[in-house]
Amino acid sequence: MEKWECTVCGWVYDPEKGDPSQGIEPRTPFSDLPDSWVCPECGAPKSMFEKLS
């Protein structure tokens, strides 16, 4: 699954791990994250993420 990077702080969303701090289960693709989800590191919105090459 694709990893996505926060363009504000550099944190990387790894779908294998999800984001337990916001109740996101492991193996959740980035596209399935709710719009209310934010970067757990810096609080940037989902729209600030870019697909990692």
Add this chain to the structure above:
Amino acid sequence: MGGGIAGVTAARRLRALAPKAEILIFEQEPQLYYLRPGLIDLLAGEKKPAELTPFDRNWYESHGISFRPSAQVVELDPGRHTLTLSGGEKMSYAGLILATGADAFRPPVPGASLPGTLTLRSLQDALEIRERAQGARAALVLGGGWLGLETARALRAWKLEVTVVERAPWLLPRQLDRAGGEVLATQLNKLGIEVITGTSCQELRGDGEVREAILTGGRRLPVQLVVIAAGIRPRLGLARQAGLAVNRGVVVDDWLATSAEGVYACGDVAEWQGKVFGIVPAAREQGQIAAANVVEPGSARYRGTVVKNRLKVAGVELVCLGDTQPEGGPGEEHRYASPQEGVYRKLVLRGGKLVGAIVMGDLSGLGEVERLISAGEEVGGELKRLLTGRLG
């Protein structure tokens, strides 16, 4: 040179622009690149080092980037395009990017070298402070800037009594104004953090370990841990040795070129138009621009970064954007405050355009405030709504 956010961003951009180039990163710390702002969460016991490390060894290998931790470059010869490592190894380069970052500043307070007096800059520092916090009852944080306040919050997570001492008359004196600083201090008090402003630490005392802080005015605080958060100083040793032009940082032009041909600088070590930004978004932007200019000189121009700081203290929402005029200035200032709710908002306009904002307590409408500052559009009739957020 330097495996922090500026250096790693530059290396990744180089890889994209020059698929065949050999790319090496020399980093003095023993770890791979990690997210420095996340050290606060590590200190608070909320994250593990692996969670702050976006790329593992395999990632660097598969991207053809050789990351060398614990590497100390001791000599740089820009005339010959060579550098020497502490072990004696010498190599030549086609292009070089200085991204060596900054050290924590230690003000010359008597007793500041006593064990138990630490700064927070590296992953090792965060682990050491965390370790010390386990055996401490009371901690003193010297400096009421962003890092000092976040450190105070992290130490509160370990149930320590925490006092923050700031020399200026209010907290975050470079971004907040007095009224905002007072609202913030009240909010921090509610989290159990004592705030003392307009005061500095005269001396630290202890028998083998730090045990007491003497403040100006004579107050004495019993402490077992002191964290100094008094700002950063760019690491200039190598730049000086190499004869590069330096001021507060390594001086760079709009292409992030230093005074030496083929050498660029970015991130916390670089000084552009008199400014050392010291924030992640600037390090990222500069890293990308420096890389582009190494591959093709003159191809990318840096135009500055809108300063944005967000306080990472659970329970206190605070964002400062652009030019906030902490002590007044040419811009027109508009304020909205509801101190009982911890709400404070200040907008700074110049020529009808929004140039800076303090948004505290209620972040509604922040996205629009941010967009207007970046776009440079006139604000017009939206002002009142922007000022009061959803409360209006």
